Amino acid sequence: MDAQAMLEKITAKFPGAVKGSADRFGQLEIQLEAKSIADVIAFLRNDSELAFNMLIDIVGLDYSAFPGHTGDRFAAVYLLKSLTLGHRAQLKVTAPEDKPEVPTISHLYANANWCEREAYDQIGIKFVGHPNLKRILNHHEFVGHPLRKDYPITRRQALSANESLMDEMAVRLKERGWE
């Protein structure tokens, strides 16, 4: 399915959710209302003609030093691919500086759990509804979000003791019936 047909299908299903769109070399790129992102992605995944069954990545963006940018400071970009049909799409939602919140999609894709934790850790976007939104790359005593443009890149923060990570392990053990 080409980008135009894909866009028409999404706009018909979610009128008002699409704020902007572009066709980048045949690949659809759309900007969405933040509150509708989980519903749109669920539709993209479950619809048989779209069948976006793979989430490639979630990218957090900080636009504070971006030339010519107006509007919200933060953005989250969702990269989707259909393994069965071979097409891709790129979805973007924005979040304001004072309330950088985006609904979670961790109930739709298993890898979204860690992707959202990374975006939260590095950029500081809060994914509302995430089951365990805590730092994944930086250590647990880290203060701030290092990939924000106002974070000095050489501000180092020492760690006094490592985390046990048993809170994550307990969930995994329970899932596999080990309790």
Place this chain on the structure above:
Amino acid sequence: MGIESLPIMTTRRDAVLAWGQKNSLWPMPFGTACCAIEFMSVVSSVFDISRFGAELVRFSPRQADLLLVAGTVTFKQAPILKQIYEQMPDPKWVISMGVCASSGGFYNNYTVVQGIDQIIPVDVYISGCPPRPEAILEAIVKLQHKIENPQTTPKAQYMAKEPHFGF
């Protein structure tokens, strides 16, 4: 009857100890990056670290007396390195292998410790990214010299340019 005919020899006790220590270093590699791959080739037969008596690589700090830190050490990794160093029995020595372990290397950013000498005392530094295997052998030889001559060589030291972290 002269002393040379007796089945004994006289020496200093610390000299005998140093002779034994320097020729039977048991390294424990703390490999976190590509330097660890280079260390593997030093152990292999082409370069052969056993020519210097240091071939018995232990992966338990309790059984090692040479900590070979090969690779980038992040702040998340730093308490682990500190704990491993403290678990090693005395006497112990530390070789900082490669620029990342020695100074942070080109990782001048928020995650990487700018030299392991901010966490643990270091005896010998190796430059390079990664160093040649010959450089590691030279570091072993330098360390052997240091073990043999503790009075005339500098002690292992911290280098706390930035505030030392109170682990």
